[in-house]
Amino acid sequence: MTQLSTVGILSPGDMGHSVGDVLVTNGLRVITCLQGRSQRTRELAAEARIEDVPSYDALVAEADLILSILVPAQAPNAARRVAQAISDTGAGVAYADCNAIAPQTVREIGALIVEAGGTFIDASIIGGPPRGDSHPRFYVSGPDTQAFEALQQHGLQVEVLGQEVGLASAIKMCYAAWTKGSTALCTELLIAAKALGVFDALEQEFQSSQSMMIWRMQRLPAMPIKSRRFVGEMVEISKTFGDVGLTPKILAGAADLYRFVGETHLADRTPEDTSPLPSIEEMLSILVDHLPDRPA
Amino acid sequence: MTQLSTVGILSPGDMGHSVGDVLVTNGLRVITCLQGRSQRTRELAAEARIEDVPSYDALVAEADLILSILVPAQAPNAARRVAQAISDTGAGVAYADCNAIAPQTVREIGALIVEAGGTFIDASIIGGPPRGDSHPRFYVSGPDTQAFEALQQHGLQVEVLGQEVGLASAIKMCYAAWTKGSTALCTELLIAAKALGVFDALEQEFQSSQSMMIWRMQRLPAMPIKSRRFVGEMVEISKTFGDVGLTPKILAGAADLYRFVGETHLADRTPEDTSPLPSIEEMLSILVDHLPDRPA
Numbered sequence: 001m002t003q004l005s006t007v008g009i010l011s012p013g014d015m016g017h018s019v020g021d022v023l024v025t026n027g028l029r030v031i032t033c034l035q036g037r038s039q040r041t042r043e044l045a046a047e048a049r050i051e052d053v054p055s056y057d058a059l060v061a062e063a064d065l066i067l068s069i070l071v072p073a074q075a076p077n078a079a080r081r082v083a084q085a086i087s088d089t090g091a092g093v094a095y096a097d098c099n100a101i102a103p104q105t106v107r108e109i110g111a112l113i114v115e116a117g118g119t120f121i122d123a124s125i126i127g128g129p130p131r132g133d134s135h136p137r138f139y140v141s142g143p144d145t146q147a148f149e150a151l152q153q154h155g156l157q158v159e160v161l162g163q164e165v166g167l168a169s170a171i172k173m174c175y176a177a178w179t180k181g182s183t184a185l186c187t188e189l190l191i192a193a194k195a196l197g198v199f200d201a202l203e204q205e206f207q208s209s210q211s212m213m214i215w216r217m218q219r220l221p222a223m224p225i226k227s228r229r230f231v232g233e234m235v236e237i238s239k240t241f242g243d244v245g246l247t248p249k250i251l252a253g254a255a256d257l258y259r260f261v262g263e264t265h266l267a268d269r270t271p272e273d274t275s276p277l278p279s280i281e282e283m284l285s286i287l288v289d290h291l292p293d294r295p296a
Numbered sequence: 297m298t299q300l301s302t303v304g305i306l307s308p309g310d311m312g313h314s315v316g317d318v319l320v321t322n323g324l325r326v327i328t329c330l331q332g333r334s335q336r337t338r339e340l341a342a343e344a345r346i347e348d349v350p351s352y353d354a355l356v357a358e359a360d361l362i363l364s365i366l367v368p369a370q371a372p373n374a375a376r377r378v379a380q381a382i383s384d385t386g387a388g389v390a391y392a393d394c395n396a397i398a399p400q401t402v403r404e405i406g407a408l409i410v411e412a413g414g415t416f417i418d419a420s421i422i423g424g425p426p427r428g429d430s431h432p433r434f435y436v437s438g439p440d441t442q443a444f445e446a447l448q449q450h451g452l453q454v455e456v457l458g459q460e461v462g463l464a465s466a467i468k469m470c471y472a473a474w475t476k477g478s479t480a481l482c483t484e485l486l487i488a489a490k491a492l493g494v495f496d497a498l499e500q501e502f503q504s505s506q507s508m509m510i511w512r513m514q515r516l517p518a519m520p521i522k523s524r525r526f527v528g529e530m531v532e533i534s535k536t537f538g539d540v541g542l543t544p545k546i547l548a549g550a551a552d553l554y555r556f557v558g559e560t561h562l563a564d565r566t567p568e569d570t571s572p573l574p575s576i577e578e579m580l581s582i583l584v585d586h587l588p589d590r591p592a
Binding site: 126127167170188190192193195210241247257291 | 399422423433435455457458460462463466467469470471473474475477478480481482484485486487488489491492493494497498501502505506508509536537540541542543544545546547548549550552553556587588
């Protein structure tokens with residue numbers, strides 16, 4: 001069985017630093033390369049006891065396995081930099097792309113890593129960052145997933161889906177289509193109801209015939225903070241569905257909706273802000289005010 | 297208070313004949329005009345004790361109130377024929393459009409009726425056809441909704457939303473965006489999961505972290521029968537959201553999805569067919585087989 005001693009993480013953001021923290025707590029050395037990263041990421045890395053190494057060359061030379069945990073749009077670029085470093089150093093590292101990206105995108109990334117001489121693992125994360133009671137599942141697929149499976153000995157829950165690169169990304173795309181796609185739909189119809197003057201009546205109707213919607217509405221004010229990073233994920237799911245031959249529009253529309261929410265100051269709040277969230281009514285008023293002017 | 301004796305229904309389909317049945321049971325004469333209607337509609341009308349009158353002129357002359365209960369695409373044409381009959385006969389009938397159409401569409405229909413000399417009521421129906429334990433709510437709005445409110449004395453549940461034509465349609469659009477939009481999303485991601493080879497793993501993940509999806513999956517095989525008539529409704533909701541300044545794509549995609557499902561023989565089944573529905577796996581296999589061929 002593969003034994004790991006050092007794992008690299010790109011990048012220690014909200015999810016990445018929590019994963020790193022679990023691995024450090026469970027006996028691994030965790031490293032990253034903070035070149036060009038924000039002050040917030042530096043603080044999160046320090047908090048999780050993740051070591052900064054000076055270059056990507058050092059990262060690939062010292063790590064047995066690198067986890068790419070980023071917003072979708074950054075995934076190809078991170079892979080290119082790692083592939084270059086593998087080429088330059090001849091390091092035989094394994095690289096797992098854990099991002100919410102389309103199977104087609106992950107296959108392109110995988111080809112870069114394999115051509116450079118690395119081992120590629122398709123991976124995805126379902127659930128929130130691991131801390132407290134939250135234990136996300138890490139799905140993996142690819143011809144050789146052993147390095148990732150070894151993380152089970154270091155506090156992560158890993159499920160192997162098969163030998164084909166793309167499976168781990170596919171399950172994430174389909175799962176997030178539901179969780180984040182349904183939230184986009186819910187947000188859109190509530191904005192419309194508010195704009196059209198039927199919000200109170202609709203809320204009452206939901207109360208009597210769709211009580212799950214009341215539960216959804218209560219949780220909705222926590223969404224705008226994440227709206228900007230959901231955009232790229234919705235675009236990847238739209239691509240995934242389009243590649244299969246299904247309509248790309250539902251998820252392209254979800255991307256539009258999150259883009260719209262992300263344009264408001266509701267999205268400026270940081271995850272560290274502990275002041276009370278707006279009420280659903282306040283949130284919807286701000287979003288309705290952001291609608292383009294309509295002809296009377 | 298307005299007293300009704302005769303109500304016209306266009307047309308006694310699945311919803312219309314059930315509404316007619318309730319009204320007949322509760323003391324009203326219910327009439328329709330079956331010109332150009334299917335044999336199935338004729339049978340449903342007879343079953344509900346709805347009388348056929350020979351012309352639209354007779355319909356507007358004899359009815360105190362006409363309810364338009366159709367698929368969305370037929371709503372404007374039915375209104376035009378009734379407006380013509382009102383013009384021709386000078387009948388002072390009230391006309392309620394109960395269809396799932398955009399506020400903008402209902403305002404156009406309302407203008408036709410009012411110009412012809414009728415009273416127009418915007419209405420919408422939330423819930424399934426009234427029978428057994430099913431008691432849908434009828435939302436109404438407009439400057440004079442008294443004729444419709446009188447139906448409360450004849451077995452229907454009526455909620456008045458206000459004086460503006462468009463409110464009753466708006467609540468229906470927002471509500472159906474959730475019920476039918478979420479079903480479209482759910483169907484799409486399951487087809488994708490099946491096509492991409494991750495259906496079993498996804499089902500297991502839903503079982504452990506999104507158990508409502510399992511409940512949704514169990515009900516899904518009953519959807520294709522209704523898929524063809526959902527298309528027009530999704531188009532109307534897409535229009536409603538676009539008119540407000542929101543993205544029309546989520547619901548335009550839902551229309552695409554129902555159109556796709558409606559192209560398969562799954563949609564040929566009639567509501568009267570009592571043979572067992574396909575399993576979710578069988579249904580998804582048929583839908584995956586209907587996907588366009590992809591380059592290998």
